[in-house]
Structure formats: C-alpha cells, structure tokens
Amino acid sequence: MEKQPLNPNDKPPSYSAATAPKTNSSWQPPSGYSSTQCGGFTSWPPPPGYYPSASGTNNCNYVPSYGSTQSTTIIMPEIILVGGCPACRAERTSPANLSEANVAEDRGKPRCTTMPANEETLNVSSDQTRVNFVEKVCNNGLQNNLDRVCPDNHEEDCQNGCPGSIVKGKSNEHCHYKSLPVREIHEKFMRSFVDLLLEEALFMVSSLFVDPYGLLGQWLTDALNPSVYTYEVSPVFSLMEEEILCEMRKIIGWMDGSGEGIFCPGGSIANGYAINLARHYRFPQLKELGLSSIGRLIIFTSQDAHYSVKKLSAFLGIGTNNVFEVKTDNRGKMSITDLEVQIKKALDEGAIPLMVSATAGTTVLGAFDPLKDIAVICKKYNLWFHVDAAWGGGALMSKKYRHLLSGVELADSVTWNPHKLLVAPQQCSTLLLRHEGLLQAAHGSKATYLFQSDKFYSTSFDSGDKHIQCGRRADVLKFWFMWKAKGTQGLERHVDRVFELAQYFTDYIRHREGFNLILEPECTNVCFWYIPPSKRHLQGENLLKVLQKIGPTVKERMVKKGSMLITYQPLRELPNFFRLVLQNSGLTEADVRFFAEEIERLASDL
C-alpha cells in the first residue's frame, strides 16, 4: 500500500503527524512507548506515502546506497528486517499471535527509526522472517519441484517426510533428491526460488543495507559464475573491467583515462600490488633474481595509515621495520616536515627510499594526507607515490568533496575501493596506475594453458596475467550496474548525503552534554568521547582512566542488546573513543540522532 522510498520518482509528501489522516484512530503506542518514539504517529499503520521520520529527510529523489563494509557502524539488521516499527508491532506480532495475516500486513511497513530495539522485538522480527521463509518453502511447494526418488517400500515416508526435509533439516533417509541436472526440473526450482527471493528477500534488502542495483549485479554475477582471466572465457566482463577502470582513471584526473588498472580482492591486496609495482619499476631484475639482488628498501607511510601497508611489506619480504612511520599533525594528516626527516634518516642508514604511501581518508580519523606536498617530495627524492584512497576515494565522485584528494592525479598508483564509500557490495576494490605495461611486466608468467600467444584474437584482451590470482571473480558487474543505473550523479548524491549526515551528527553532539569531539571530521568518520553524567566532574588522569573503560563497556552492552554497532579504539595517547563511520545514505537524521541517544541510554548508569 505505501510507496516505497526506492522509486527515484516517488517523493513522499512531507510528513506532519498533525495533518496525517488517521487510519486506525483507536491505535495506541504499546505500553512503555510514546507516540514520538513510534515516529510521531498516533495511528498505525501510517497512511500511504507517509514515512515515520519526523525530519522527512528520506524524501529521496535518488536511490540511496546502503552498506556497512568499512562501517563498523550499523543499526542491527533485525530491527528493520521485516519492516515496520518493531516496538509498535511487538504487541500484535508477539510469537503467540504470529499469523500469516499479521505477517503479511506488517511486511513493508515503514520503520520507526527512533525506536530503541530490545531483545524481545528483535526475536520477534527474526523469528517472523524465518517462519515466513520456511513456510513459503514448505507450503508453496518449492521443493516439490525437485525430483525425488523413493524406494518402493518407503512410498509413505516420502509422501509425508520429504517436503520439509530440505529446509527443516529433518532429513529423511529414505528420500533422495536427484542431484544431477535435469533441465526442466532445475528450471522450475530456480523460478520458484527467484519468486520466493523477490517476495521475501528483496523486501529485506530494499529496506536496508545493500544497494539494490549492486545486489542484483552480485546475484547475476553469481548466477553466471565467470572467471575473468581470458577474453574467450569472459568477453563481456573483460571489456567491462577495462571500461570501468578507465572511467575511474579519468575521474582521478589522468588524461583520457590513460594508464592501467586491475580489480583486486580488497584494498589491502591493492596496497600490496602497489608496493610490488614500485619495486619492479625501480628494480625490474628483482622478478628473476629475487630480493638478494637489491638493497634494503624503505617505505614511508603515516602513523595513521592502514595496517595493510606493514602487513603486505612483511609478506613481500621488505620487513615491517623498513616501513618508516611518518608523524601526523593534529588533524591526522601526514607531516611533510617529518616525511623529509624520515627520508634523510633512511639515506643516512644507507638504505634505499622506495615509495611513499599516502592515505586519502584514514581508516580511523578519516584524514586526508596533503597529496600535493607529498608529490613534490616524491619527485625530489625520486620515490614512487602511492595514494591509498581505499576509503576516501569515493569522494572523487562529488564536485563538493573531491578537493579533499587534490593532488591524487600526481600519484603513480591509487587504491580505490568502490565497496567502501560508494558501498558496492563486498568486495569491489581497484588498483589504478598512471603507468602502462607494468602489471604484465611485474606479474606476467605466460602460462601456456591459458595465455597462448597464437590465439585468433588479440591477446591484449586477456587481462588475467596482470594479476597474481589465476581464477578470479567478476567484481565489476555490480559496480557497473550501480553506476549505469544511478549515473555519476547518483553516486555523487550518495556521497554528498553521507557527508551531510556526518556533519549533522557532528553538529548534533557538538553542544550535547557529555560528548566531546576528538577532531573536526574531514570524511564521514566522526570520533568522539562520551562521558556519563556521574563522571563529568573528573579531570586529568582520572578522567582518562574512566574514558578508557566507557568504550568497551558501552560496546558490550550495544552488542548484547542488539541495537547498533559503533566501534571504539584508542589512538596513541588518546584513551578509547567512539568512531561512527557513516556510509549509508538511506539513513535519516533520526537514525543518526539514535546513535548518540542510544550511547547515552547505554551509559546512563556508568
């Protein structure tokens, strides 16, 4: 009945609890809950087209992207899994009166975003989903589309026992489902399964978490099950990868998208590729002769860089001690002065400075290193300039925020994960290079069973040998699909919206008692302390000791309660602080306020 917020052309009318027509005027919020907590509605369900968000911010004319990969910050899925306001529904859909009718009626209801979750409602929600799903599978005869073999003397067992056996886990030893492909049977099974997914699962995902286009792309990829090593095996995906990587290079600012690139199994691996390429560029003989043919190499990265720089340096035989940590300033950005100090130190020690790995959007503080200044230093000392924009790269899609990465076009290599800020489904990660031919030179091994040189088409289309993987998933389709469907503009609006939400949250807690910002955020990471009322008089050492314990205690409580997940961590001398990372443009201002209010609730007695 109600309009789903996912239709780009559907703007819900702005909501006013006072003017909303009452659909069930005898309805009262469940005991213990106020009407405000239930979205301000005094009737339920809300009338068509109305959304239970007083701020009315979800009147999106773009498709929001949902995701929680970087994020550490999510509202637990179960709350929203079956739609509607869990607390409001708790009464009508307690396990006792869980009926098909109730469930069907509730499905697709807008949710009440200010509602605190509790164990009971969470259980109701996930039970409901399970019951729903299992019932459908059993009763709609999904499994009847499978061909069963029943031994003659067990005909009755098969009649009675088999239908539930797939999903209920009560396997009936006398029933055997034929498992070899019989085309008609499997087609019927697939169709019923897709119908079921469309009825049940699509609803779940459309209300949360996964970009719908990204998800469809992912499903399609899994259905096609390609491996992108050669053109003959994956012609469309091979070309699609080149196309997308070229577009990404254009966005970085490389003329006409020149250079090359690859999809990687994650940003960590992409950073590892960058190290190996920097090394190969300088010492091509290394590929054959190995590490002993060169001297001690040094990599420079900031104290706040992602741990993968060290991890992959260890993996590549460079050694973690040879990753020199450059100091950061009070905004978490790499200090140029200290970078030069570190480079000179390496030279004094007779080592070979190899590369700088700058970070655009550090994982914890969300800081952007000064790329232009770092490029100048790299030029001066002849160093490879890598930018780890795994997290912050998405900001390049936004006219408003791309200045944060200015200077990225001067890099030799860039790590950019569409599965982070742009929330393509996991995983979708790229390494982009200003140079051409280096990937094949550094990694190619010309396996004759795959990369024959006497094929009937140009083997330049066979991109597989540029990778260290052999068989490889097509991570491109889901991102291609999202990008095509929403346009660069849609991705830009997503980015702008999550930045806006981060700013909203920052302003919301800025003057709120007990909250203390660690720093003014540059990205969508908001880092802050919370001091509960009884501890606000403390100062100095005593306060630090208390803060150190607040993080883990509140985290434990939120995990056990199941209301949300916000991470915490210490950083150098700073005791544990919370880190809210916003990535989901489908959230409302009310959701974001919930994060702060829930921390207050969870810490009220500390």
Ligand SMILES: *Cc1c(COP(=O)(O)O)cnc(C)c1O
């Ligand atoms: C997340 C992250 C990575 C690692 O990416 P994965 O895809 O998780 O391997 C690397 N660098 C930065 C700055 C990140 O935030």
